Amino acid sequence: MRGGRVTAVLEVVVLVLVALFLLQALQGDHPESSEVRGHLVENGSRETGALNLVTAIYLGYRAFDTLGETIVLLVAVTGVIYFAVPAGKGDDEEDHDTRSDLP
């Protein structure tokens, strides 16, 4: 009972701290300015041609990261094809037959 109360107080404290942090982060401008951010805001649309700055960053400046994400998805699909064997056929010796007609 006592431990539960202590946990509840700790949860409230953590929630209040998170709320304070979010409040500070959501109040308009980020306090510290960085050189990279200024450069992106000023030249991002002109250098990449994309009006949307998010797109300008993830397809213009960080396109390698985007390529990596697509590779992750490709590997995920490959894993699903390999592991998703129909129920009841997984441990049979006909394991290869169940996969023979896959794309």
Added chain:
Amino acid sequence: MKKTTILDLISRKLAPFMLLFGLYLLTYGHMSPGGGFQGGVVIASGVILLFVAQGVEATASLFPFRSLSLLEAGAFLLLVAAGLAGLAAGAGFLGNPIAGVDVRMVPRASMILVYNVLIGLKVGAGISFMCMYLFREDR
């Protein structure tokens, strides 16, 4: 599988608009919120709505497994090819090959459009393939 009229009707009417909205997000990702990943996931959610409501068999006749997997792999290869085009133009791998062309002739964002459409097709095909493959009935 038991299916209510509401689910049947809503899924039939809503899915084409979800697919269309996904394509809109792909093609306008360079000037409004959206982009390849988001648009692809919206397309995939349209396909998922179709097969959850109508069954995997009916949806697989519209989006066959084979063409989905081919689209996924083909879009990835085309993406790498587009990156190599930047290398060939001297802008580096995944660079913008039309950066040197006059902006009034070819808008510079057209390369971003190509990337967005390719990534969106790849993500949409991949995610709908995964979900349909996990939900399919035993043969």
